Amino acid sequence: MSRPPLAREKVLDAYEAILIADGARAATMEAIAREAGVSKGGLLYHFESKEALEAALIARMTDLALADIAELSADADGPVAAFVRTSVMTGHPLDRAITATSKLAQTGNVAASDALRGIRDRWADLVRPHVRDDAALQLVLLVSDGLYFNNALVTGVLPGPLPRDAELDALVELVVEATRGA
Amino acid sequence: MSRPPLAREKVLDAYEAILIADGARAATMEAIAREAGVSKGGLLYHFESKEALEAALIARMTDLALADIAELSADADGPVAAFVRTSVMTGHPLDRAITATSKLAQTGNVAASDALRGIRDRWADLVRPHVRDDAALQLVLLVSDGLYFNNALVTGVLPGPLPRDAELDALVELVVEATRGA
DNA sequence: GTCTATATACAGATAGAC
């Protein structure tokens, strides 16, 4: 946990980058090692198996998400606005970790699906007191899921059909308005 | 196109079933053949490669989606309500095809991502005239994306955290209300 | 049109040098 070796982080960054850019099929041990600038043997010194590597990625995502949840609680605009807004921060560590973990989940990795569902439940707990009812809660969560899903769908390059800047502001405003508590 | 051989359909059903239940990693030619009740050789008579099989799945999804779009146009409740509602029809052919194609897209299959984006654009064209502005359009599409994403995340069994019945009615009502055109 | 048997390729993992 505390002060993880730099090489491990470098490998996890490489793993995420390949998952995000090229998908799970391309994320072989050899490709990850190459991207991280080490050999396959060197990689396997830090992570004894592919499964261990996957587990480390999932753990990193969970840590970042829990930190995000703590931050959102303190946001001045209110958790709903902050939550929707952070769902579209392409390139930020948490966003990358979630997108990568989603790709992993879709290949059949149960630990990845479980972790994503767990984090989603925590977000739900955070948002629930700030919306009027269950339908409103579902709406907020589903918009966030949709933003992540679209992020995950964009393999290769960046742009995609996601709302940005003024467009995102309008979406956030609409979601907040439609779900605000009594 | 017209009246495809039964064996091909049976194989595609098997492919979808494995993608949905166990993820892309488990969807090997051998597993697909077994699920379809044929041998690997028999499967390869109908689909000359894994790539051909993937292309056929994507084509089937596109056909079903275009038919769905045609139906939605005629729905009495209005396209927005019908669109959100059909996004959660677990077990229906279109829903299965989209979920399966999503799993494929996450492994790095570019044709799958492109097809999904193309269908999403068509849905956007259908919904746009019925909502008040761009933010509203994004909201409707993102809720639908979120519903599919959650479907895709539930590997193994059915339930999941998706809204059902009365809960779904309330969500649909909220989305329609929040996005209705002037 | 469907099968079995086999060829080829490559991913994950091990062994041991440096």
Added chain:
DNA sequence: GTCTATCTGTATATAGAC
């Protein structure tokens, strides 16, 4: 702690019998 070389398992695809 990182490397190269190699082993093993498994996935796709081919060949050819039935």
